């Protein structure tokens with residue numbers, strides 16, 4: 001049975017912000033919060049609850065690295081050099097923001113491998129970890145067994161910038177443990193065979209916003225949707241099952257959720273899992289108020305670059321809003337700050353949608369291919385269409401190479417409530 005849906009709110013009355021993630025930083029790698037006997041290293045199966053707990057740790061650590069890069073002067077200077085344009089690409093031969101992205105992705109891979117041997121190779125992400133440094137040497141960015149070794153790899157690509165390499169390797173080797181959520185109990189008895197799952201990572205979604213600077217978050221009057229800057233940045237980690245391609249676990253961290261002075265930021269974590277018929281999210285379920293007051297239109301988020309086109313179809317029945325960051329827009333659907341995210345274009349990738357998709361499935365919603373909702377059959381065969389048009393994560397797009405192979409070519413519609421999806425499909429096909 002579907003879980004009770006979280007029923008949203010009118011615009012301007014978003015859910016109360018969740019408290020910033022409580023953290024426990026351990027000197028020792030083992031967490032006191034892990035319950036139950038741990039499974040032997042190398043075992044083929046892993047407990048779903050342990051995997052979710054580890055993904056939460058990985059997402060929080062990623063968020064901490066993302067915050068630290070902006071906080072630590074040595075690193076921040078390298079990051080903002082990109083903005084000026086003059087030195088871009090000259091100092092190292094690549095963008096420093098790309099290194100930040102790659103480092104976080106490789107850290108997630110390393111930490112998952114350490115906890116569940118054999119998992120590291122199942123992690124795929126947006127970034128390629130091969131760099132060529134300024135002297136033409138090819139360097140693979142990997143997290144090594146200890147700080148010293150990692151630092152020496154980083155020094156090779158940071159042209160001997162010891163200070164930056166030292167700070168970064170310190171950051172990626174720290175232990176971060178998030179208290180284990182009580183809801184994980186539901187997944188204690190579910191075993192996952194490592195060979196049957198894959199992981200999509202977008203280490204930093206909204207990279208443009210990440211390097212934009214310390215602008216104050218900007219919200220339109222009466223809205224809770226951030227219009228630019230650091231709140232639009234997210235870390236996305238999603239797990240899918242290889243047999244069906246469906247996403248089963250999603251973790252989103254918003255590293256820059258709140259600030260009091262524009263400098264010190266706290267983040268928040270949102271997660272959800274939908275494995276077989278066991279579902280849970282960290283969000284408060286079953287709100288009882290109606291989705292909309294009479295006469296109000298459902299708010300729909302889209303990309304700035306798609307707004308004009310979609311607006312012509314949707315504005316009669318929906319309020320069409322924009323915000324940067326694909327992960328952030330999907331998070332707004334999950335938070336019920338809007339009713340859906342619609343994109344007719346091919347500029348999101350599997351790593352952008354996998355984690356939010358898993359959370360939406362746990363809430364009774366989903367992410368479907370936009371183009372296929374325009375077919376006449378979509379409405380006629382509603383149940384079948386909604387099931388079959390879910391984006392899947394296991395197969396590359398035919399005849400596409402490189403990152404295009406993992407592009408959501410048909411566009412996307414992300415929704416919590418299927419009725420909203422049907423209404424959107426109707427408006428999108430209206431001439």
Ligand SMILES: O=P(O)(O)O[C@H]1[C@H](O)[C@@H](O)[C@H](OP(=O)(O)O)[C@@H](OP(=O)(O)O)[C@H]1O
Nearest residue numbers: 204205206207208303324325326327347348
């Ligand atoms: O920052 P990366 O990980 O490369 O992911 C991008 C997504 O793939 C794009 O779809 C986003 O574009 P929109 O902001 O137009 O949705 C884009 O948003 P942005 O251009 O506002 O940064 C990013 O979310």
Ligand SMILES: [Mg+2]
Nearest residue numbers: 202205206352
């Ligand atoms: Mg992205």
Ligand SMILES: [Mg+2]
Nearest residue numbers: 126202204205
């Ligand atoms: Mg990214």
